Amino acid sequence: MSPLKLLFISTPVGAIGSGLGGGVELTLTNIARSLMALNHSVTVVAPEGSVLEEIPLIQIPGNLQITAQSQGRDALITLPANSVLGNMWSYARQVQHDYDVILNFAYDWLPFYLTPFFDCAIAHLVSMGSLTDAMDQMLEQVVAQFPTSIAVHSLAQAETFRFKENCFNLQNGFDLAQYQFNPTPKNHLAWVGRIAPEKGLEDAVAAIEKAGIPLKIWGVIQDGSYWRSIQMNYPNAEIEYCGFLPTQELQQALGESQALLMTPHWIEAFGNVAIEALACGVPVISYRRGGPAEIVKDGKTGWLVEPDSIDGLVAAIAKLNQIDRATCRQDAEQEYSLRAMGKRLEIWLDRVVQSRNS
């Protein structure tokens, strides 16, 4: 494939490096690295305050967007004054003729609405399943006109949309050299993610209390009252909040865990933290729901548990000695390297460019 000039427009819910953007922050970085390794050029446009190493970055000021997952199905489309989302797309409009493809990482109405108004091809990486009617309708409108323009992270995520056949399943990819295999864990479990209701942290806390094993928690506290309610409701659970760490430190700490618990209440589109755990040799115990159910190989790289079953989690914790940590690392290497994702990205982007030119 001949080298492409790519412009990435990041999520408007937080600066890259803040953690507020959730998995999108690391996903964007990994996608940029995998494409640059294949000789494509990448420039990233992101909210002011963003931090990116060795990838050209344009910082755009403006007010952040409210996260989409905290609203109901009939939520209206809203934008704050001096919207960073609007500002990033104004910038994209001005420079569009310097690029072959604009890659949108925002789960927001505006970039989808703008797609037919741009001369440059726009590809959308959708980071969540169906959440609101207004977004679904706009996504469907884009698919009708640009059938190849949407990629997702898992089949389960695609299933939440009426246009599931049109979704390119990109999955995800990671720089596995950044994650060290740890064969000798300490006596605790891990939970990693944004602390917000859809991530279901309280189930993990209930399970470790029953199982009698400590839990270490890493991630941004996005919803303070939710976090306080968990602390109040489980006063005897041995939990320790360890803050939000950069990847290098996170992987080191995560590697010391017996297993990662994933207890999402929503359809997790992918679950970056599952791969990060496997890459360190850490088995994953997850509900059989959403992306993690496509990542975890039951009985081989972890255990899949009936959704919302605390007893199921406790039973899986008791069976952790049956999982070989080296197998977990090998699985991440085979399926989720940057190289493997780079190949998938080229297939998708080629389709986007071809269909725009035809």
Ligand code: UDP
């Ligand atoms: N993360 C991090 N440091 C932490 C905790 C989490 O960098 O201390 C990152 C983690 O690497 C992952 C992201 O937060 O990329 C969470 O993404 P995931 O896909 O698991 O869930 P999302 O937040 O997108 O729902």
